[in-house]
Amino acid sequence: MATGRQPAPTDDAALDPRIARSRAAIVAAASEHFLTNGYLGANVDDIAAEARVSKRTVYNIFGGKEQLFREILAEAFAVAERFSTEVVSTLADADNADEAAAELRATAVNLVRPVLSGRVVRLRRLLIGEAERFPELARDYYERAPDRVMDALAEAMAQLGRRGLLSVDEPRLVSEHFAFLVLGAPLDRALFTASDQEPLTDEVERRALQGVDVFLRAYGPVRNSTGPAS
Known part of the structure; x- marks a missing residue:
């Protein structure tokens, strides 16, 4: 090198x-x-x-x-930076449990689209193949892209938890569960698919939204007999 x-x-x-x-x-x-x-x-x-x-x-x-x-990795950094900035601001605007759920669904789609519809998967695949040659670059990519997104999600989850809109004890763990429920499987498929990118189909987005439903069943606010938390 x-x-x-x-x-x-x-x-x-x-x-x-x-x-x-x-x-x-x-x-x-x-x-x-x-x-x-x-x-x-x-x-x-x-x-x-x-x-x-x-x-x-x-x-x-x-x-x-x-x-x-x-x-060329700057493109992936830019995608992560935009998402990280937007996710905290949009989720922070939720005033009640229904708005929080709607924002989480929008966040899921906004997370899936740039990762699977652009060249981010191809960049990630390329860097994984060169991780031993450029270990510091692979580490920098992880910290500035996937890890940065997880930090932003964790901050947003913590805010929702403090307002009682989610049940959150460990914000980082909660954010990882959210990300993998909406993105984990299609991202894995894309990384090991010979084609240039995972097709961004209605089915991919549908599954991402189903992942949010599972997430909300696990981390949604505690509901009482008088109705949903607000």
């Missing part, structure tokens, strides 16, 4: 529209190239050709193949 890296571009260079265009083209080409060929099979010459830039431009902007590989 390469250890030397060229310095990152200066702020002025980063703002240069020509460099910005080249950077975007290189990232797009590199992303598809790595996903198709893996790390060992990837070739900077081919990436440059696909991006319609010179090989020198690739090295000037990124410093080499390893940095390009790291760069």
